[in-house]
Amino acid sequence: MEILLSFLVGGLAAVGVYLMLRPHLIQFLIGFLVLGNAANLLIFTAGRLGSQFPPLVQPGGAVLEPYANPLPQALILTAIVIGFALAAFGIVLFYRAQQALGTLNAEAILEVPEPAPAPSPVDEVPAEGVRR
Amino acid sequence: MSWLLVLPLLIPLTTGILCLVLPGRTAQRVLGLAGALGLLAAGLALLAQVQRLGIQAVQIGNWPAPFGITFVADHLSALMVLVTGVVAVAVALFALAENDQAREGLGYYALGHLLLFGVNGAFLTGDLFNLYVWFEVLLLASFVLMILGGSKAQLAGGVKYFAVSLLSSILFLVAVGLLYGATGALNMADLALRVEKVHPGLLTALSMLFLVAFGLKAAVFPFFFWLPASYPAPPAMISALFAGLLTKVGVYALIRVFTLLFTHDTGFTHSLILWIAGFTLLLGVLMALAQGELRRLLSFQLVSHIGYMLMGLGILTPLALAGSVFYALNHMIVIAALFLLAGLLQRLQGTTVLVRMGGLYGPYPWLAILFLLPAFSLAGLPPFSGFWAKYTLVAAGLQAGQYGIVAVALLVGLLTLLSMGLVFAEVFWKKAPGEVRAAPGGLGGLALPVGLLAVLTLGIGLWAEPLLSLSQAAARELLEPSGYIQAVLGVSR
Numbered sequence: 055m056e057i058l059l060s061f062l063v064g065g066l067a068a069v070g071v072y073l074m075l076r077p078h079l080i081q082f083l084i085g086f087l088v089l090g091n092a093a094n095l096l097i098f099t100a101g102r103l104g105s106q107f108p109p110l111v112q113p114g115g116a117v118l119e120p121y122a123n124p125l126p127q128a129l130i131l132t133a134i135v136i137g138f139a140l141a142a143f144g145i146v147l148f149y150r151a152q153q154a155l156g157t158l159n160a161e162a163i164l165e166v167p168e169p170a171p172a173p174s175p176v177d178e179v180p181a182e183g184v185r186r
Numbered sequence: 187m188s189w190l191l192v193l194p195l196l197i198p199l200t201t202g203i204l205c206l207v208l209p210g211r212t213a214q215r216v217l218g219l220a221g222a223l224g225l226l227a228a229g230l231a232l233l234a235q236v237q238r239l240g241i242q243a244v245q246i247g248n249w250p251a252p253f254g255i256t257f258v259a260d261h262l263s264a265l266m267v268l269v270t271g272v273v274a275v276a277v278a279l280f281a282l283a284e285n286d287q288a289r290e291g292l293g294y295y296a297l298g299h300l301l302l303f304g305v306n307g308a309f310l311t312g313d314l315f316n317l318y319v320w321f322e323v324l325l326l327a328s329f330v331l332m333i334l335g336g337s338k339a340q341l342a343g344g345v346k347y348f349a350v351s352l353l354s355s356i357l358f359l360v361a362v363g364l365l366y367g368a369t370g371a372l373n374m375a376d377l378a379l380r381v382e383k384v385h386p387g388l389l390t391a392l393s394m395l396f397l398v399a400f401g402l403k404a405a406v407f408p409f410f411f412w413l414p415a416s417y418p419a420p421p422a423m424i425s426a427l428f429a430g431l432l433t434k435v436g437v438y439a440l441i442r443v444f445t446l447l448f449t450h451d452t453g454f455t456h457s458l459i460l461w462i463a464g465f466t467l468l469l470g471v472l473m474a475l476a477q478g479e480l481r482r483l484l485s486f487q488l489v490s491h492i493g494y495m496l497m498g499l500g501i502l503t504p505l506a507l508a509g510s511v512f513y514a515l516n517h518m519i520v521i522a523a524l525f526l527l528a529g530l531l532q533r534l535q536g537t538t539v540l541v542r543m544g545g546l547y548g549p550y551p552w553l554a555i556l557f558l559l560p561a562f563s564l565a566g567l568p569p570f571s572g573f574w575a576k577y578t579l580v581a582a583g584l585q586a587g588q589y590g591i592v593a594v595a596l597l598v599g600l601l602t603l604l605s606m607g608l609v610f611a612e613v614f615w616k617k618a619p620g621e622v623r624a625a626p627g628g629l630g631g632l633a634l635p636v637g638l639l640a641v642l643t644l645g646i647g648l649w650a651e652p653l654l655s656l657s658q659a660a661a662r663e664l665l666e667p668s669g670y671i672q673a674v675l676g677v678s679r
Contacts, residue, residue: 086352093359100367129315133359136322151341163342
């Protein structure tokens with residue numbers, strides 16, 4: 055079972071890395087989600103698999119009774135929530151970037167000229183405000 | 187439990203939440219400053235307690251150590267939290283004077299304090315997975331701060347910053363998962379006891395994963411490209427916060443992990459860190475010399491000087507580590523002052539492109555002095571704090587026989603001086619291309635935080651002994667982790 059999951063993790067990681075290297079930023083985001091799942095499964099596998107046991111100790115049961123390790127599941131739960139937050143933020147960020155920059159091609163964004171610092175509020179002239 | 191340990195977390199969290207629920211501008215501005223001052227006070231109190239009673243540890247919810255959530259403060263953590271408070275106060279003062287109503291309306295104060303919450307959490311946590319969570323807290327706050335206002339440059343910079351941060355987060359998560367699989371522990375003190383039983387080859391491979399994950403965050407040699415692309419984009423008060431704090435969290439994590447966990451094969455891992463330090467130093471300063479825009483130049487200087495902090499970690503003697511800690515603390519103050527000053531100059535001249543600036547020495551001679559204090563400190567001239575930081579590192583390097591890196595460090599100090607001198611010539615000596623305008627709204631409020639930081643770096647330079655001995659105490663604790671383990675687990679190695 056561990057070997058099977060290891061291959062799954064490897065496959066997902068390969069897909070994720072491939073997508074993250076694609077030029078389109080939405081593909082990058084999907085790649086991140088796939089890679090995130092690979093990382094989660096990896097933690098799950100690293101925490102030793104015990105599919106036939108619950109991750110709980112029975113009430114009054116001896117602690118030594120076999121039970122699945124609950125810690126990786128808690129870790130993955132946290133990581134999934136954080137991954138969701140990052141993905142949600144990323145979608146909104148890319149949406150705004152698309153609006154402002156007119157493209158989501160990573161290479162085109164890399165060529166956006168040197169980040170001229172945002173103007174200080176006092177210096178903001180109306181013409182510049184309109185252009186942005 | 188010791189409330190002092192959680193105060194640096196509770197104060198910014200409370201301030202951030204209050205800023206979210208109290209929409210009034212005055213309330214937010216008062217809270218913004220009060221929260222920062224409270225954080226500074228909490229940092230002082232925490233350092234005093236660590237100094238008096240030794241390493242402090244708190245188990246949240248009273249779960250015994252390896253199972254619960256642990257917060258630990260040794261000298262390194264306490265010093266980092268204290269200087270975070272200093273930077274927070276300076277940036278809060280600057281934000282008050284900057285009076286950026288658009289960003290204040292979008293929640294600048296709330297986000298700024300949530301960022302501080304994440305930074306302090308990362309400094310104080312004693313658990314590797316929690317470190318990941320704290321990283322995400324500070325990253326999410328920094329993402330929003332980075333694009334707050336939504337100008338083109340900010341969005342383009344924000345996309346790059348976001349992409350790189352996602353990658354380093356995943357690498358960090360994978361590294362934590364694999365280390366957990368190999369040892370069955372996440373608590374750093376517990377890990378330190380258990381890594382000895384792991385196969386050294388596997389441990390080295392894991393250490394490389396951590397090196398890449400934290401190296402991306404600290405912006406060291408092969409991974410620094412994202413920083414100058416994104417840090418100059420937001421306005422000065424935000425980029426000063428980033429420059430002062432965010433990369434230092436990466437450096438802190440590197441120092442923590444590579445002194446506590448991965449000391450099994452220092453011949454390989456720490457030599458590699460030394461090489462990385464050398465390349466970071468040289469490439470950063472050379473790129474800085476090639477820049478024509480002040481904040482991009484400062485960003486490359488920031489990258490370059492991360493190399494000094496890694497240099498001490500790579501040499502790994504007590505004196506060298508003390509130098510690293512001292513350098514990180516001094517650099518947080520100095521680079522925040524320089525970024526704030528760049529914002530001030532932008533207010534004065536409407537631009538930070540060097541060829542379009544000039545002629546400021548005539549009307550504002552005191553501003554020139556305000557620039558020279560942190561600039562000389564960055565270059566490492568006596569009597570500023572940067573001199574003692576570099577002196578400690580160079581002395582440690584000579585003692586350890588690492589002449590190559592010492593030569594690089596000295597050369598980079600000279601090149602930094604050159605780079606800062608060029609900036610001075612461009613901004614202050616050169617004739618102004620246009621007429622020098624009077625500053626709209628006065629400069630006093632904007633200059634005050636820069637002045638405070640500049641005086642602080644001069645003060646540390648003149649009375650280096652207290653901070654130096656604190657750094658040495660931090661280095662001793664790092665190199666002899668049994669005290670740390672004893673404080674967290676209650677057992678000795």
